Amino acid sequence: xxxxxxxxxxxxxxxxxxxxxxxxxxxxxxxxxxxxxxxxxxxxxxxxxxxxxxxxxxxxxxxxxxxxxxxxxxxxxxxxxxxxxxxxxxxxxxxxxxxxxxxxxxxxxxxxxxxxxxxxxxxxxxxxxxxxxxxxxxxxxxxxxxxxxxxxxxxxxxxxxxxxxxxxxxxxxxxxxxxxxxxxxxxxxxxxxxxxxxxxxxxxxxxxxxxxxxxxxxxxxxxxxxxxxxxxxxxxxxxxxxxxxxxxxxxxxxxxxxxxxxxxxxxxxxxxxxxxxxxxxxxxxxxxxxxxxxxxxxxxxxxxxxxxxxxxxxxxxxxxxxxxxxxxxxxxxxxxxxxxxxxxxxxxxxxxxxxxxxxxxxxxxxxxxxxxxxxxxxxxxxxxxxxxxxxxxxxxxxxxxxxxxxxxxxxxxxxxxxxxxxxxxxxxxxxxxxxxxxxxxxxxxxxxxxxxxxxxxxxxxxxxxxxxxxxxxxxxxxxxxxxxxxxxxxxxxxxxxxxxxxxxxxxxxxxxxxxxx
Numbered sequence: 458x459x460x461x462x463x464x465x466x467x468x469x470x471x472x473x474x475x476x477x478x479x480x481x482x483x484x485x486x487x488x489x490x491x492x493x494x495x496x497x498x499x500x501x502x503x504x505x506x507x508x509x510x511x512x513x514x515x516x517x518x519x520x521x522x523x524x525x526x527x528x529x530x531x532x533x534x535x536x537x538x539x540x541x542x543x544x545x546x547x548x549x550x551x552x553x554x555x556x557x558x559x560x561x562x563x564x565x566x567x568x569x570x571x572x573x574x575x576x577x578x579x580x581x582x583x584x585x586x587x588x589x590x591x592x593x594x595x596x597x598x599x600x601x602x603x604x605x606x607x608x609x610x611x612x613x614x615x616x617x618x619x620x621x622x623x624x625x626x627x628x629x630x631x632x633x634x635x636x637x638x639x640x641x642x643x644x645x646x647x648x649x650x651x652x653x654x655x656x657x658x659x660x661x662x663x664x665x666x667x668x669x670x671x672x673x674x675x676x677x678x679x680x681x682x683x684x685x686x687x688x689x690x691x692x693x694x695x696x697x698x699x700x701x702x703x704x705x706x707x708x709x710x711x712x713x714x715x716x717x718x719x720x721x722x723x724x725x726x727x728x729x730x731x732x733x734x735x736x737x738x739x740x741x742x743x744x745x746x747x748x749x750x751x752x753x754x755x756x757x758x759x760x761x762x763x764x765x766x767x768x769x770x771x772x773x774x775x776x777x778x779x780x781x782x783x784x785x786x787x788x789x790x791x792x793x794x795x796x797x798x799x800x801x802x803x804x805x806x807x808x809x810x811x812x813x814x815x816x817x818x819x820x821x822x823x824x825x826x827x828x829x830x831x832x833x834x835x836x837x838x839x840x841x842x843x844x845x846x847x848x849x850x851x852x853x854x855x856x857x858x859x860x861x862x863x864x865x866x867x868x869x870x871x872x873x874x875x876x877x878x879x880x881x882x883x884x885x886x887x888x889x890x891x892x893x894x895x896x897x898x899x900x901x902x903x904x905x906x907x908x909x910x911x912x913x914x915x916x917x918x919x920x921x922x923x924x925x926x927x928x929x930x931x932x933x934x935x936x937x938x939x940x941x942x943x944x945x946x947x948x949x950x951x952x953x954x955x956x957x958x959x960x961x962x963x964x965x966x967x968x969x970x971x972x973x974x
Contacts, residue, residue: 459634460524460534460642462649463602468532470601471523471575473879477700479572481579483598483875484889485565485706485898490586490593492621492866500586500593501865502549508865509582510543511625512616518603519546520631523575527639531646537633538578547582555589562704566903568596569875570702579603592870601877617862617869689763692745692849693752694884694905701903705913706873709740709895709920711859717920720927721801731805736923737854737895738764738808739801741886742790743919748912749792760793762849786811788852797919797926850882857891873898884909 463471474480495501513519521535552560564585573579579600588594637645714736721731742762749756766786788811791803853876862869873896874887883902888895897916901909 460536467602481598481600486595486872487870488867490591526646527643536636539633551586554587556587621863621866697880698902703901703903705899707897707913707916735805739804740919744915747915758793762790764788764852767853797923851885854888857889
């Protein structure tokens with residue numbers, strides 16, 4: 458069969474997307490510029506394209522495009538792009554040297570605001586030359602239907618290396634398969650739709666043979682449904698979005714978060730088992746509180762916002778697999794709580810109870826059930842869910858490699874994740890741990906979050922506040938990070954590297970401590 462059908466979860470991202478609401482994810486990364494230049498000092502774009510071309514066989518869906526089923530009688534399918542043009546997907550632009558990070562962010566805003574062309578594979582890489590401190594920026598965008606956050610780290614690192622000195626390999630020949638005829642795709646889809654209810658019935662009968670599992674599963678789903686129906690106060694960013702975007706990074710040393718986790722666990726039984734994710738969520742709640750107060754808003758002490766926290770349900774056998782294998786948990790954030798330790802205690806207890814109730818499993822079961830819905834109902838349901846979901850924001854925390862990565866010998870200095878905003882959630886926070894840092898990417902609607910910089914600055918300040926409350930010694934001078942400054946000193950090619958294979962194909966590189974839920 459010359460195609461792969463999108464999963465129900467992947468299809469949702471296509472159904473919800475429109476011109477004012479692009480649904481792709483991505484990143485803003487910075488690299489050393491020197492190794493990426495040719496003998497004349499120019500950015501060597503063709504060499505970069507050759508390297509990417511030599512790795513594309515490892516991510517075959519990056520050469521596939523979307524094909525829809527006639528009359529929307531089935532979920533879309535992935536087919537080989539017979540006119541695949543790598544030059545379209547890997548681009549070079551520049552800002553006047555020495556370009557500032559503010560200029561790079563403006564370009565990032567514009568690139569991420571554009572909807573990906575569905576007639577082509579759904580990804581783009583934009584290299585940006587001319588950045589100060591002899592750096593090159595990379596703006597990445599990949600449609601959410603193609604990749605989720607955790608597998609996205611796997612795919613990105615396939616194109617990078619754990620060591621600075623590597624060579625191109627000869628890729629296997631690629632012979633694209635022609636797409637199916639529209640008529641045969643329609644027939645196949647109708648047959649598949651007719652067989653799905655029977656498959657669902659068989660699954661139900663099999664489940665009834667183990668009634669205890671059925672009861673637990675039903676209970677998990679019921680708790681998830683009740684929880685998702687719970688109302689929540691509105692935040693300033695819970696508004697419709699425009700076609701325009703804003704992006705802000707923030708930086709915090711990973712060791713600071715680990716020290717906070719250890720200090721919290723040492724305080725007593727009520728904080729024992731505090732996780733890095735608890736610390737990150739607490740800092741986000743503290744940043745939101747500071748942001749609201751900075752706006753002059755009245756912040757009641759009982760104010761609690763709700764964040765959707767994506768949870769990967771991808772097992773080890775699915776590492777490097779594309780598509781979405783993500784469920785969700787609901788995190789209550791005590792934004793009104795003035796005491797940062799009480800804020801952490803609330804988050805820790807809340808997240809522990811969510812895990813015990815199996816909320817992520819319940820949400821995953823609900824999503825699986827959409828596979829049996831007619832495509833038109835799935836599309837309508839997806840749009841309705843986005844507009845009515847009682848959430849204030851999304852906070853996604855992705856474990857990344859704790860060793861430096863390289864592209865053609867150029868060290869990746871930083872990488873800030875980008876997650877798309879949607880109607881009703883005009884501000885989203887994504888976090889990735891990379892090479893000793895927690896790197897925050899705050900995305901927002903340009904109109905609704907014109908002051909997004911204030912929220913980004915409040916993130917490292919919230920870590921300062923929690924350190925003081927837990928009695929930790931202040932880090933050495935210059936050790937604290939800020940949203941717009943404080944980036945690490947450039948590391949030369951002699952920086953630490955990990956032994957092992959050529960490609961860093963997996964988010965769990967040697968020495969990595971996962972920061973996810």
